[in-house]
Amino acid sequence: MNKPMIKILVVEDDAADFMLVKQSLLKSDRNQYNVQHISEYNAASEALYQDDCDLILLDYFLGSHSGLELLQQAKTLQFKRPIIVMTGSNSPELDDMLMKEGAADFIPKDELSTALLDRSIRHAIERKEAEFKIAELVRKDPLTGLGNRYIFEEHMELAIARAARKKQHLAVIFLDLDRFKDINDSLGHHVGDLLLTLMGDRLRRAVRKSDFVARIGGDEFTALIDNIENVEEVNHILEKISREMCRPAPVSNTTLDVTVSMGVAIFPHHGQMAMELMQKADMALYESKAQGAGGYHIFTDRLQARLIHGLETEKELRHALRLQQFELFYQPQIDLDTGAICGLEALIRWNRSDGQVMSPIEFIPVAVRSGLIVPIGCWVIEAACKQLQLWREAGLNVPVSVNVSPRQLKFHGFLKQLLNCIKQYRVPPGMLELELTEEALIENGLNQAAMLGVIRNTGVGIAIDDFGTGYSSMRYLREFPLDRIKIDKSFVSEAGITGLREPAITQSILSLAQGLGLSVVAEGVETNEQKQQLQSQGCRVCQGYLYYRPLKLADLEPVLRQAGGISSNDRHS
Numbered sequence: 001m002n003k004p005m006i007k008i009l010v011v012e013d014d015a016a017d018f019m020l021v022k023q024s025l026l027k028s029d030r031n032q033y034n035v036q037h038i039s040e041y042n043a044a045s046e047a048l049y050q051d052d053c054d055l056i057l058l059d060y061f062l063g064s065h066s067g068l069e070l071l072q073q074a075k076t077l078q079f080k081r082p083i084i085v086m087t088g089s090n091s092p093e094l095d096d097m098l099m100k101e102g103a104a105d106f107i108p109k110d111e112l113s114t115a116l117l118d119r120s121i122r123h124a125i126e127r128k129e130a131e132f133k134i135a136e137l138v139r140k141d142p143l144t145g146l147g148n149r150y151i152f153e154e155h156m157e158l159a160i161a162r163a164a165r166k167k168q169h170l171a172v173i174f175l176d177l178d179r180f181k182d183i184n185d186s187l188g189h190h191v192g193d194l195l196l197t198l199m200g201d202r203l204r205r206a207v208r209k210s211d212f213v214a215r216i217g218g219d220e221f222t223a224l225i226d227n228i229e230n231v232e233e234v235n236h237i238l239e240k241i242s243r244e245m246c247r248p249a250p251v252s253n254t255t256l257d258v259t260v261s262m263g264v265a266i267f268p269h270h271g272q273m274a275m276e277l278m279q280k281a282d283m284a285l286y287e288s289k290a291q292g293a294g295g296y297h298i299f300t301d302r303l304q305a306r307l308i309h310g311l312e313t314e315k316e317l318r319h320a321l322r323l324q325q326f327e328l329f330y331q332p333q334i335d336l337d338t339g340a341i342c343g344l345e346a347l348i349r350w351n352r353s354d355g356q357v358m359s360p361i362e363f364i365p366v367a368v369r370s371g372l373i374v375p376i377g378c379w380v381i382e383a384a385c386k387q388l389q390l391w392r393e394a395g396l397n398v399p400v401s402v403n404v405s406p407r408q409l410k411f412h413g414f415l416k417q418l419l420n421c422i423k424q425y426r427v428p429p430g431m432l433e434l435e436l437t438e439e440a441l442i443e444n445g446l447n448q449a450a451m452l453g454v455i456r457n458t459g460v461g462i463a464i465d466d467f468g469t470g471y472s473s474m475r476y477l478r479e480f481p482l483d484r485i486k487i488d489k490s491f492v493s494e495a496g497i498t499g500l501r502e503p504a505i506t507q508s509i510l511s512l513a514q515g516l517g518l519s520v521v522a523e524g525v526e527t528n529e530q531k532q533q534l535q536s537q538g539c540r541v542c543q544g545y546l547y548y549r550p551l552k553l554a555d556l557e558p559v560l561r562q563a564g565g566i567s568s569n570d571r572h573s
């Protein structure tokens with residue numbers, strides 16, 4: 001019978017002890033051993049990187065080092081092979097500690113025998129293999145069979161350690177299918193899944209066998225490319241991936257034309273740490289998408305500057321929360337039938353310490369990325385509810401809409417905070433509305449629908465903001481409990497034109513809303529002509545510079561009082 005060849009690395013600083021071990025191993029008739037010898041700690045530590053054996057037999061005493069140190073290092077590096085420790089002294093405490101640090105087994109030197117070694121080695125290898133099989137299963141993305149985010153990060157740590165030692169470069173690629181959501185929504189999840197599997201397969205084929213590929217989110221893939229010589233090589237690889245993945249994709253009964261966008265960060269140029277490199281590759285991907293579908297972008301100095309600016313802004317935003325530098329402006333919404341103000345949209349402003357007023361367009365994205373949108377969003381809701389109470393006490397009853405970002409909605413404490421505010425400031429039904437983007441609805445699917453149901457039962461309205469700019473899927477309009485649609489300003493106005501920018505789109509949104517029994521507000525109305533066209537298309541509520549810009553409280557209140565007649569129409573009627 002052919003005995004399996006097992007490669008054993010013996011780490012032993014005592015030459016006589018090594019000979020003893022070697023002889024015991026070579027006497028085996030169960031296994032066939034290839035025995036290598038390392039006599040000092042540094043070389044052993046190097047061997048952990050090489051990963052060129054099936055098992056390590058480690059002497060506990062190694063000159064000025066102990067076997068424990070090596071075990072710990074192996075743990076950090078996630079060394080894949082079992083390590084059996086040979087101990088000189090007979091100490092149960094030591095044995096316990098060794099097992100805790102990941103030793104596969106321990107063998108007292110004075111009990112060393114061929115039979116004992118054979119058994120211990122075979123068990124250790126089998127156990128380790130089983131351990132890995134389970135770990136692999138847990139870490140694999142079940143759909144594509146690729147690694148998942150967790151294992152990708154792990155691989156990156158290792159690859160970085162290796163590249164740093166060998167002074168090599170490493171490319172981290174983030175890749176995302178363009179318009180995947182459209183495909184998923186229009187052709188169904190089944191087709192979406194098939195496409196993801198196919199794409200995962202193509203990506204894996206496009207890179208070398210030794211490169212690591214993972215799926216880290218819905219349609220987001222990553223690849224880790226080792227041993228990069230120069231930027232040309234990276235470009236070459238990106239082009240190859242792109243060519244491979246953008247071929248027509250036969251799935252189910254159709255053929256899809258798919259494009260992918262990619263972002264890249266390179267070790268060590270763009271960072272030393274896995275997290276940092278992943279963040280930068282992700283930023284580069286984002287940039288690539290912003291420049292249009294189907295391209296790629298390598299992290300640049302410009303992005304670095306933006307990143308640093310973002311980090312500074314983030315720091316300042318934290319202060320801003322504490323120093324109460326936020327303020328709500330309110331933009332009136334006009335009932336076209338009566339000309340009266342029938343609602344207000346609360347829009348946040350940041351009064352910075354240097355006297356500048358910062359627009360939400362600049363800081364909301366930073367707040368979202370850093371998670372600060374959660375406390376900032378809480379502040380917005382509370383401020384609006386407080387204001388509603390003050391106005392009511394002064395005899396002014398006008399509904400307020402607040403913007404809620406998807407990230408905020410995902411925060412598990414969101415509902416509780418909202419309900420608390422409604423209770424504390426006794427917000428009557430119909431006086432508060434949340435403006436959510438389509439993205440917010442889609443991201444959390446049906447869980448969200450249930451939560452929105454709860455919210456609506458308390459009398460808080462739900463509007464879809466920027467309607468038509470996102471993944472607008474008609475399905476969502478039916479599945480989610482909604483009250484209003486806000487027609488995005490990009491369909492209404494544009495500098496230099498006086499009529500409606502996209503009359504066909506505004507018309508179809510209005511018809512759609514009517515069919516579904518939803519009310520509509522058109523945003524960004526800047527000219528009389530736009531207002532008249534919208535009105536003739538059946539729109540009843542407008543918001544825009546034609547009427548008012550967002551106003552600070554001091555400017556708004558006289559307007560509200562003077563208007564006196566706040567439309568008594570419930571705007572959701």
Ligand code: C2E
Binds near residue numbers: 347465543545549550
């Ligand atoms: P949005 O929700 O689409 O808000 C409407 C934006 O259009 C506002 O910009 C408003 O000033 C502007 N606008 C109003 N009328 C016109 C018009 O006639 N023409 C044009 N061209 N623009 C008009 P603003 O205040 O700079 O806010 C920008 C965005 O920041 C908002 O877009 C919203 O997405 C976000 N935002 C504002 N406040 C908050 C907030 O409290 N929380 C969250 N999460 N986001 C907010």
Ligand code: CA
Binds near residue numbers: 345403435465
């Ligand atoms: Ca809005």
Ligand code: CA
Binds near residue numbers: 465466486488489523
């Ligand atoms: Ca909007």
